[in-house]
Amino acid sequence: MKQTEAERAGMALKSGAERALRAERAPGFGWWLRRRSAVGYAFVAPALAFLLVFAFLPFVFTIYVSLHEWNMLTPVTSMPFRGLENYRYLLLDDPLFRQTFANTVTFAVGNVALSTLLGLIVALVLNSRVRLRTFWRAIYFLPYVTSSVAIAIVWANIYNANYGLLNGILETLGLPPQRFLASVSQAMPSVIAVAVWHSVGYFMILFLAGLQNIPGELYDAAKVDGAGDWQRFRFITLPLLKPTMLFVVVVNTLISLQVFDLVFILTNGGPVNATNTLVLYMYRTAFEFTRMGRATAMAILLFLITFAITLVQLHLLRERR
Amino acid sequence: MSARTSMIGSRLLAERMPRRSFLKAAAVLGGAAMTGTLATGCRRQTAAPTKLVVLTHWGAQPQKDVLEPIFKKYQEENPRVQIEHQTVEFGELLNRITTGRLGGVAPDIYHFYNLWLPEFVASDLLQVPPDNVINEVRQGYSESTVKGVTYRDQIWGFPTEVNSYLLLSNRQLLQEAGVKEPPATWDELLEVAPKLTKKDASGKATQTGFAFSRGWDSGVVHPFTCLLWSNGGEYVAEDYSKVRFNEPPGVETLELELELIRSGGADLGFAGPGSSGAQDDFLAGRVGMVIMANWYGASLRAGLPGGIENVIVSPVPHSAKGTSTTLQYNWLWGVDKNSMNAKAAWEFLTWLNTPKDGGSSPMGDYLTTGLNAIPARLSDQEAHADLLGDAFVKPFVESLRSSRTEPIIPGAQEIKTSLQKQIEAAWFGEKSAQEALDTAAAEANRILAEKAKP
Numbered sequence: 001m002k003q004t005e006a007e008r009a010g011m012a013l014k015s016g017a018e019r020a021l022r023a024e025r026a027p028g029f030g031w032w033l034r035r036r037s038a039v040g041y042a043f044v045a046p047a048l049a050f051l052l053v054f055a056f057l058p059f060v061f062t063i064y065v066s067l068h069e070w071n072m073l074t075p076v077t078s079m080p081f082r083g084l085e086n087y088r089y090l091l092l093d094d095p096l097f098r099q100t101f102a103n104t105v106t107f108a109v110g111n112v113a114l115s116t117l118l119g120l121i122v123a124l125v126l127n128s129r130v131r132l133r134t135f136w137r138a139i140y141f142l143p144y145v146t147s148s149v150a151i152a153i154v155w156a157n158i159y160n161a162n163y164g165l166l167n168g169i170l171e172t173l174g175l176p177p178q179r180f181l182a183s184v185s186q187a188m189p190s191v192i193a194v195a196v197w198h199s200v201g202y203f204m205i206l207f208l209a210g211l212q213n214i215p216g217e218l219y220d221a222a223k224v225d226g227a228g229d230w231q232r233f234r235f236i237t238l239p240l241l242k243p244t245m246l247f248v249v250v251v252n253t254l255i256s257l258q259v260f261d262l263v264f265i266l267t268n269g270g271p272v273n274a275t276n277t278l279v280l281y282m283y284r285t286a287f288e289f290t291r292m293g294r295a296t297a298m299a300i301l302l303f304l305i306t307f308a309i310t311l312v313q314l315h316l317l318r319e320r321r
Numbered sequence: 322m323s324a325r326t327s328m329i330g331s332r333l334l335a336e337r338m339p340r341r342s343f344l345k346a347a348a349v350l351g352g353a354a355m356t357g358t359l360a361t362g363c364r365r366q367t368a369a370p371t372k373l374v375v376l377t378h379w380g381a382q383p384q385k386d387v388l389e390p391i392f393k394k395y396q397e398e399n400p401r402v403q404i405e406h407q408t409v410e411f412g413e414l415l416n417r418i419t420t421g422r423l424g425g426v427a428p429d430i431y432h433f434y435n436l437w438l439p440e441f442v443a444s445d446l447l448q449v450p451p452d453n454v455i456n457e458v459r460q461g462y463s464e465s466t467v468k469g470v471t472y473r474d475q476i477w478g479f480p481t482e483v484n485s486y487l488l489l490s491n492r493q494l495l496q497e498a499g500v501k502e503p504p505a506t507w508d509e510l511l512e513v514a515p516k517l518t519k520k521d522a523s524g525k526a527t528q529t530g531f532a533f534s535r536g537w538d539s540g541v542v543h544p545f546t547c548l549l550w551s552n553g554g555e556y557v558a559e560d561y562s563k564v565r566f567n568e569p570p571g572v573e574t575l576e577l578e579l580e581l582i583r584s585g586g587a588d589l590g591f592a593g594p595g596s597s598g599a600q601d602d603f604l605a606g607r608v609g610m611v612i613m614a615n616w617y618g619a620s621l622r623a624g625l626p627g628g629i630e631n632v633i634v635s636p637v638p639h640s641a642k643g644t645s646t647t648l649q650y651n652w653l654w655g656v657d658k659n660s661m662n663a664k665a666a667w668e669f670l671t672w673l674n675t676p677k678d679g680g681s682s683p684m685g686d687y688l689t690t691g692l693n694a695i696p697a698r699l700s701d702q703e704a705h706a707d708l709l710g711d712a713f714v715k716p717f718v719e720s721l722r723s724s725r726t727e728p729i730i731p732g733a734q735e736i737k738t739s740l741q742k743q744i745e746a747a748w749f750g751e752k753s754a755q756e757a758l759d760t761a762a763a764e765a766n767r768i769l770a771e772k773a774k775p
Contacts, residue, residue: 071419071440071444072419072420072422072423073418073419073422073423073440073441073444073446074444074445076423160590161525161590162525162526162527162588162590162591162607163527163607167525171523171525176523176524177523177524177525179589179590182535182589182590183749184749184751267536268536268537269536270535270536270742270745271535271536271589271745271748271749272742272745272746272748272749272751273742284738287415287416288415288734288735288738289732289734289735289738290415290419290440291735
């Protein structure tokens with residue numbers, strides 16, 4: 001097909017314009033960076049520098065140390081290289097690592113399930129027209145703003161097998177006394193109960209915010225269509241709370257997998273390692289046994305576990321489009 | 322001189338100088354001024370005091386009130402030495418030492434637990450003391466104390482406080498149970514402990530005959546080791562190649578503890594968690610007997626119903642085949658290997674630990690009055706015989722003659738924690754005595770082998 005003069009002239013004009021544009025861009029990437037992004041980079045530079053120094057470099061250093069043996073007393077430059085030995089030991093030869101991992105997962109599952117469920121229930125109740133609604137919200141939120149160390153000390157006394165308040169109440173009700181923190185089987189549920197009591201108020205607040213974002217018209221329309229309470233909850237509240245639920249579950253899981261202070265004060269990991277968690281074991285390995293290589297390997301493994309669990313949660317709970 | 326200088330100055334100002342002469346004069350005067358300033362600076366530098374940074378875990382105000390005037394006195398006697406006293410909690414002391422080393426801000430002088438010696442020595446953290454210090458330690462301290470600050474045949478510093486374990490009994494609770502004397506043997510312990518236990522209608526123990534300290538490695542392992550040695554057993558082989566606490570005497574020792582629990586003589590609900598559980602209960606008068614160290618005396622004096630006189634201190638019960646033996650552990654002063662002021666540091670430590678006027682050393686004064694502890698130096702023990710002679714402290718001082726030092730082995734802290742967990746597993750019925758000790762021994766031997774590697 002032959003081109004007309006006008007088409008040829010048009011094409012020549014177009015290619016000329018492109019050449020001119022290319023000529024204008026001739027200085028290349030550096031020019032582009034200066035022209036288009038220099039100001040943007042300047043704005044994000046402080047935050048990037050902060051991340052680099054306080055997050056990225058320590059992370060890289062953690063990986064580096066996990067491949068070595070180091071007690072923090074010898075210079076960094078002279079730590080012996082051990083390759084993957086620390087990881088091999090933890091995964092294959094260290095029963096305590098497996099036990100603390102199992103304890104951590106037990107704690108996380110119990111804490112996430114109960115505090116999420118209770119947080120939602122309390123939020124639903126306090127989102128309805130109950131008397132002294134603000135007062136009750138404050139009461140439920142109060143434990144969350146209390147120091148976890150103080151909470152642990154108080155609960156250790158409440159749980160005391162011989163003169164604790166809880167056994168006193170059980171006795172009054174005619175029930176047999178329990179060992180609570182002095183029992184291998186009851187210690188972990190007792191710790192989970194305190195953690196749930198501590199955090200339920202925070203998740204209640206998050207769920208309340210989510211509930212108040214749901215338009216009232218949807219419920220009105222459902223009512224008109226004859227939907228009952230359960231159906232309105234099942235088909236309106238729950239689907240629209242999904243983003244909040246996702247946030248609560250992910251954040252709660254991250255917090256639970258890193259539990260330290262509550263266990264440290266309440267049980268110190270006992271009895272017989274029944275409540276020993278990964279972070280507590282990591283702390284001991286690093287600062288009591290001065291085995292930094294092994295402790296950092298634990299930190300990396302915990303990071304990978306947390307990352308994997310979070311990915312699974314995001315996959316399961318994200319909105320299907 | 323000054324009149325003459327001012328005359329020259331006036332003339333210079335009064336007579337108009339040519340520019341070149343003025344610049345020459347200014348250069349000469351400037352050079353002279355600079356030389357003078359440099360000379361003064363150098364003189365100041367050579368006259369600058371030596372600063373010694375001393376790290377301890379004695380941060381409580383009553384302790385500082387006694388210790389810091391002693392430091393001040395040394396500074397008055399030695400105006401060219403400045404002492405900076407840094408303190409942290411005991412739980413943070415090892416972290417502070419390691420991070421200080423790491424960050425290049427290590428103190429000159431450390432006060433530390435002798436169990437950390439293997440790690441410190443292996444990491445080249447400590448300086449070998451000068452000969453005069455080594456001779457002073459050999460001559461002025463008991464054999465077990467010298468052993469407590471020795472690692473790989475080398476003395477590493479001045480011993481300070483020494484602690485040992487004995488059986489503490491609540492006098493009133495013994496009397497109420499019709500028991501005249503604290504138990505001296507294992508059989509007597511098994512007989513007496515259940516008599517001191519009380520339970521309410523629901524079966525809940527309101528008072529226990531004997532209490533273990535759960536969740537605290539030293540609180541579990543030190544009493545166990547005392548009982549083990551009092552049964553003729555050994556904690557570790559002499560060459561530190563393997564542990565021996567899982568041999569028959571060790572198993573018998575743990576069986577004794579299990580029998581105390583099974584017979585109702587010891588209730589684990591009184592045992593913790595943490596380092597203060599059993600101690601708090603003894604202090605509250607809910608525990609009949611406990612094996613504890615002398616430092617606990619300060620709390621008993623402050624809070625025990627009936628006062629310290631309500632406590633009977635007696636030797637650790639022994640088995641039929643052993644003799645009562647207690648465990649002692651030490652603290653010591655050491656100097657950082659990289660200290661720029663090592664000579665001044667050892668001079669200061671020598672002054673601090675040397676008797677004055679034939680009496681007590683300043684350290685002895687501090688340990689007895691500021692810390693309520695037993696000074697390791699024998700002459701300090703004699704000089705403070707009045708303070709160390711009361712019914713509570715005297716048995717501890719006397720026990721030091723026959724005490725054995727806590728084994729200073731590589732990985733000692735890790736081994737101790739592992740043994741603690743396994744002993745607790747047996748207490749809670751998770752494992753038999755033999756299984757628990759075998760598990761702890763396997764872990765300990767692995768640690769020893771690992772630490773023995775170059």
